[in-house]
Amino acid sequence: MAQTVDGRKKISEKFIYFFGAFGGILFGYDIGVMTGALPFLQHDWNLEGHATTIGWITSGVMFGAIFGGATAGMLSDRLGRRKMILASAVIFVVGSIACGIVPNNGTGWLIAMRIFLGIAVGAASALVPAYMSEIAPARLRGNLSGLNQTMIVSGMLISYIVDYLLKGLPHQYAWRLMLAAAAIPALILFLGVLRLPESPRFLIHHGNVEEARHVLSMIRPADQVEAEINEITTTASEEAENQRKVSWGTLFSPRYRYLVIAGIGVAAFQQFQGANAIFYYIPLIVEKATGQAAGEALMWPIIQGVILVLGSLLFIAIAEKFNRKTLIMMGGTVMALSFILPAVINMVMPNAHPMMIVVFLSLYVAFYSFTWAPLTWVIVGEIFPLAIRGRASGIASSFNWIGSFLVGLVFPIMTAKMSQELVFFIFGVICVLGVLFVKFMVPETRGHSLEDIEEAAVRRSLGK
Structure with a gap:
């Protein structure tokens, strides 16, 4: 990564692109992993015939996502896109590990942890594409949007492959490792986003134009920085006016x-x-x-x-x-x-x-x-x-x-x-x-x- 004039490192487009994709992979992985884990969990905890319990364990992530998606947007407007993605990645790590170490026959605990994990799933599904669309160069935004679905289903496919590779383990270990393994891509996402700056759009919206200028100098050619500052400022003003009217x-x-x-x-x-x-x-x-x-x-x-x-x-x-x-x-x-x-x-x-x-x-x-x-x-x-x-x-x-x-x-x-x-x-x-x-x-x-x-x-x- 080359140095900018003020000593900050340039961030390559490929680095931004990779972690734009990785957010979708993580999202897809956590949606798909229960598909392979559930048969082993059923056998381990004797859940055959307990249809409602099976339904709640499976759908708990989606229940949490309803609230995670709704609150993440509001919190990111106050605290920042990057901080909320990092917080979501931490919840992913903690929630995934917690699902893997639940007490035997602790169905209530597992459902609660799946709902907790769902908060991060909903937040990531809303925040990662939005953050990447704001920080990526304009010519890459369409590609990021078009590839989002591909990355989500790729994450699902990876989870299915992991489930298949672990199916030879004893039942009481197989499903736990399948669920806990989601912590690995979550940790990668955290470490990657840790190296990315805050969204310039968020910074300008909160009046921090100078910091936004510094961020753009890290991710844009020097001759494009001021033009993008002006564009973001104009758009932010129009959106603020719309919010007051709507x-x-x-x-x-x-x-x-x-x-x-x-x-x-x-x-x-x-x-x-x-x-x-x-x-x-x-x-x-x-x-x-x-x-x-x-x-x-x-x-x-x-x-x-x-x-x-x-x-x-x-x-x-x-x-x-x-x-x-x-x-x-x-x-x-x-x-x-x-x-x-x-x-x-x-x-x-x-x-x-x-x-x-x-x-x-x-x-x-x-x-x-x-x-x-x-x-x-x-x-x-x-x-x-x-x-x-x-x-x-x-x-x-x-x-x-x-x-x-x-x-x-x-x-x-x-x-x-x-x-x-x-x-x-x-x-x-x-x-x-x-x-x-x-x-x-x-x-x-x-x-x-x-x-x-x-x-x-x-x-x-x-x-x-």
């Missing part, structure tokens, strides 16, 4: 109601369509379908993880070649059929091969990976006008986490009371409703400016 009630005024409902609806449908039921419980799904022990079915999460990564790369390649609504409706249609057809086939052919449902679930994951998974956040990022973007995006994110939590909680309860085919049939119907919602309630955002989208929404609201 209340929560403004979101549902005739001017914005249509767009707010559209954005929140897409974010909610992404989770209520049941994707996380597959990601969290695929070994148990295979066990119930085939009778194969869940602990021996850990290759299936890896297969799902590979499909997710390949799908995210496919999305990057085709994202700007097709309209948002075309892709997401096509994906939702195939996802619906992937859930509905196994139930129909099972009714017509009761002796159909039990692995049929797993094949259809893999087809679901393939289409989800390059449609609903990334496009939800593309649409949420494009649909809200600047005046309400902060509040509206926060609500959309909260509904997404609530959906993730509820699916993780109720899926084992539902499968304990009805067949897997019927449960997925219900999710398939929700997929159909999601397609209809997008068709009739969501505007096309590709190639349209925020002003064009807002104007069209106003005309729709006023019936013009």
Whole structure:
């Protein structure tokens, strides 16, 4: 790293880029790791038949994330983006280790630690992309945004591989090491962000222009510093003015109601369509379908993880070649059929091969990976006008986490009371409703400016 004039070290773009990616990897790892740990935990603590307990242990992270995501943004506005990311990494480390050393049969303790860990998951999911978009050069911001989904699913894939590598250990050790291993990427993230400066945008927002100038001198060519200072100052003033004018009630005024409902609806449908039921419980799904022990079915999460990564790369390649609504409706249609057809086939052919449902679930994951998974956040990022973007995006994110939590909680309860085919049939119907919602309630955002989208929404609201 070269020295600047005032003695501070330059920070390379690759260093910034790496830790922008690493935040997503950590986020994905902690979401995916319970998939492989759960079968061993079930066996160790004799949790078979305790569907509600299994649901809470699995979904506790998402429950904590609802609050972590909501509070992290507010605290980061007061304390700084970097400090809050470091605090989140510490919670990751402590929470991961705590999950690995819980007392035997301490289900309440494990659920509490999973919720505690979820606070960091929610915070990291909100803070790391925001921080990186503020500190990275403008020409890299689009790449960081496009790669975020790839890094999250890569983190999930890494967790599945770690689970598979540890499956040969005795049950009482395997799940503990799987959960505790999340502390390693969290520690790497902490050490990496420790070397990064505070966001220049945060510094200017708090009146510390000189320190922002020092930070920019570390990460930008000298001839770009003053221009970016002026740009950030202007944007910060506009946002402050918007915040004074906008209340929560403004979101549902005739001017914005249509767009707010559209954005929140897409974010909610992404989770209520049941994707996380597959990601969290695929070994148990295979066990119930085939009778194969869940602990021996850990290759299936890896297969799902590979499909997710390949799908995210496919999305990057085709994202700007097709309209948002075309892709997401096509994906939702195939996802619906992937859930509905196994139930129909099972009714017509009761002796159909039990692995049929797993094949259809893999087809679901393939289409989800390059449609609903990334496009939800593309649409949420494009649909809200600047005046309400902060509040509206926060609500959309909260509904997404609530959906993730509820699916993780109720899926084992539902499968304990009805067949897997019927449960997925219900999710398939929700997929159909999601397609209809997008068709009739969501505007096309590709190639349209925020002003064009807002104007069209106003005309729709006023019936013009």
